[in-house]
Amino acid sequence: xxRLIRVELKRMFRxxxxxxxxxxxxxxxxxxxxxxxxxxxxxEEPYFGMCxxxxxxxxxxxxxxxxGLFISREFGVETGTITIRNKIIAGHRRLHIYIADLxxxxxxxxxxxxxxxxxxxxxxAFLFDFSTLSSEIIIKQLLLMALLIVGNVPxxxxxxxxxxxxxxxxxxxxxxMVLMTGGMLGQMSGVxxxxxxxxxxxxxxxxxxxxxxxxxxxxxxxxxxxxxxGLAAAFAGGLCFSKCDLK
Amino acid sequence: MEYVLTTKKLCKHYRKFQxxxxxxxxxxxxxxxxxxxxxxxxxxxxxRIITGLQHPSSGEFTLFGVKNTDNAxxxxxxxxxxxxxxPSPYLELSAQKNLETEYDILGLxxxxxxxxxxxxxxxxxxxxxxxxxxxxxxxxxxxxAMALCSxxxxxxxxxxxxxxxxxxxxxxxxxxxxxxxxKDITVLISSHILGELSKLATHYGFINSxxxxxxxxxxxxxxxxxxxxxxxxxxxxxLAQVLDDMEMEYSVESNTVAYVYGKLDVTDFVLTLNERxxxxxxxxxxxxxxxxxxINLMGGVSR
Numbered sequence: 001x002x003r004l005i006r007v008e009l010k011r012m013f014r015x016x017x018x019x020x021x022x023x024x025x026x027x028x029x030x031x032x033x034x035x036x037x038x039x040x041x042x043x044e045e046p047y048f049g050m051c052x053x054x055x056x057x058x059x060x061x062x063x064x065x066x067x068g069l070f071i072s073r074e075f076g077v078e079t080g081t082i083t084i085r086n087k088i089i090a091g092h093r094r095l096h097i098y099i100a101d102l103x104x105x106x107x108x109x110x111x112x113x114x115x116x117x118x119x120x121x122x123x124x125a126f127l128f129d130f131s132t133l134s135s136e137i138i139i140k141q142l143l144l145m146a147l148l149i150v151g152n153v154p155x156x157x158x159x160x161x162x163x164x165x166x167x168x169x170x171x172x173x174x175x176x177m178v179l180m181t182g183g184m185l186g187q188m189s190g191v192x193x194x195x196x197x198x199x200x201x202x203x204x205x206x207x208x209x210x211x212x213x214x215x216x217x218x219x220x221x222x223x224x225x226x227x228x229x230g231l232a233a234a235f236a237g238g239l240c241f242s243k244c245d246l247k
Numbered sequence: 248m249e250y251v252l253t254t255k256k257l258c259k260h261y262r263k264f265q266x267x268x269x270x271x272x273x274x275x276x277x278x279x280x281x282x283x284x285x286x287x288x289x290x291x292x293x294x295r296i297i298t299g300l301q302h303p304s305s306g307e308f309t310l311f312g313v314k315n316t317d318n319a320x321x322x323x324x325x326x327x328x329x330x331x332x333x334p335s336p337y338l339e340l341s342a343q344k345n346l347e348t349e350y351d352i353l354g355l356x357x358x359x360x361x362x363x364x365x366x367x368x369x370x371x372x373x374x375x376x377x378x379x380x381x382x383x384x385x386x387x388x389x390x391x392a393m394a395l396c397s398x399x400x401x402x403x404x405x406x407x408x409x410x411x412x413x414x415x416x417x418x419x420x421x422x423x424x425x426x427x428x429x430k431d432i433t434v435l436i437s438s439h440i441l442g443e444l445s446k447l448a449t450h451y452g453f454i455n456s457x458x459x460x461x462x463x464x465x466x467x468x469x470x471x472x473x474x475x476x477x478x479x480x481x482x483x484x485x486l487a488q489v490l491d492d493m494e495m496e497y498s499v500e501s502n503t504v505a506y507v508y509g510k511l512d513v514t515d516f517v518l519t520l521n522e523r524x525x526x527x528x529x530x531x532x533x534x535x536x537x538x539x540x541x542i543n544l545m546g547g548v549s550r
Contacts, residue, residue: 007351014340085335088299090352090397091325245261245301247332
């Protein structure tokens with residue numbers, strides 16, 4: 001399986017899209033602290049009403065969504081152009097292929113996260129007063145985000161593998177958006193408030209919303225929900241890929 | 248007899264469609280096995296199952312003596328190279344990079360041999376060109392190079408001639424023969440181009456509606472293929488009546504040409520036709536070839 005991981009990492013960095021996403025994260029990470037400060041300077045609340053810790057640690061949860069696009073493109077291309085069969089014909093087990101891809105995407109997503117954090121802290125150092133921030137909260141949130149980001153990867157990979165085309169990415173992203181919108185509307189109206197809260201705990205978009213203002217009320221529940229969904233998605237995707245017929 | 252591949256009552260169905268129906272097949276070690284069958288007869292399905300892309304619905308097969316349900320099947324597959332239906336390289340990469348990726352997938356320690364592979368398939372001058380700019384024939388050649396990366400003992404080629412120009416077809420034929428003779432690679436090759444297949448194959452398997460109708464060696468086929476007589480007449484309807492009366496086997500090719508199988512008393516035959524006012528333009532003897540054997544096996548084009 002290590003061989004497959006090496007092959008996929010190599011292939012990933014031969015693709016300009018990987019570099020495009022990295023550049024996007026650098027711009028994204030540099031832009032948000034500046035926009036937050038600009039928003040405060042013109043007498044408004046900080047950008048989107050977020051506190052500095054949110055800008056520093058919460059926004060990279062978007063990594064999952066963007067990685068999802070990348071994953072679906074990569075594996076949509078692979079299954080669409082049937083290059084994936086080269087690995088099966090070469091004698092690799094389907095489950096190994098699936099797990100290797102899962103690991104590679106998790107590595108890529110975490111790498112995007114690290115890039116975001118490096119850039120945002122570098123830019124933030126000039127704009128924010130770090131002495132007012134609690135290092136304990138920052139570290140806790142950084143670890144929480146890393147866990148949530150990795151926890152959300154299997155869902156994107158499963159969708160990409162089950163649908164086996166680029167449409168999987170769009171669907172994955174739309175599901176997240178619908179869940180977030182549904183969760184927000186539900187919480188605001190008070191209708192199905194509890195159900196909406198649970199949905200938000202599973203959805204990366206909902207998690208951003210919940211953690212953007214403070215640490216989530218029940219960190220353990222958010223982690224549990226994300227890991228449960230991640231494991232279920234990894235299991236379903238792996239099972240589906242192992243059983244499916246390829247062309 | 249040592250077999251590289253055997254299948255036993257292999258079945259595959261897609262919902263209600265039965266693609267393979269209790270298929271039994273035997274590929275001897277060292278053979279070039281020609282898989283012959285019309286579109287939708289199950290050739291590609293069989294190849295997909297052998298290469299692990301699809302799972303059989305029931306039945307079993309063995310590859311290098313390993314049953315498909317054994318864990319060792321993964322290792323047995325590593326001794327196989329394959330092209331399934333259409334080439335599957337990474338289009339954004341060059342031929343060289345595609346072969347490097349294949350080497351990585353196979354876990355080969357170095358990229359030695361890539362230049363030789365490119366030369367074997369005639370792509371030595373296109374190694375750095377992106378595959379998306381390749382013609383179908385070039386992609387097919389690259390696919391063959393990719394299939395050869397693992398130095399396989401068993402090569403499975405599904406319609407490998409598709410997209411190749413006449414020169415490419417001759418080169419591929421020579422390459423397959425060379426690999427078979429010099430490296431003792433067993434080859435399973437499916438093709439619609441029977442004339443080309445007959446220049447290669449040492450064994451044939453005729454498949455129809457997911458079943459193997461007949462397995463035969465090239466030597467046996469040669470013996471089985473009797474002479475046939477080409478008859479050109481003014482009216483094949485009258486000819487058909489005469490042949491029916493004589494209880495002869497025949498196939499009508501056009502309004503004026505028919506083939507007669509078996510021994511024929513030419514004098515009686517011509518006289519009878521003359522009595523029926525059917526003019527005989529020519530009669531000539533032909534050897535039955537793979538194509539006519541196949542057509543006869545499938546029930547003839549027109550009787």
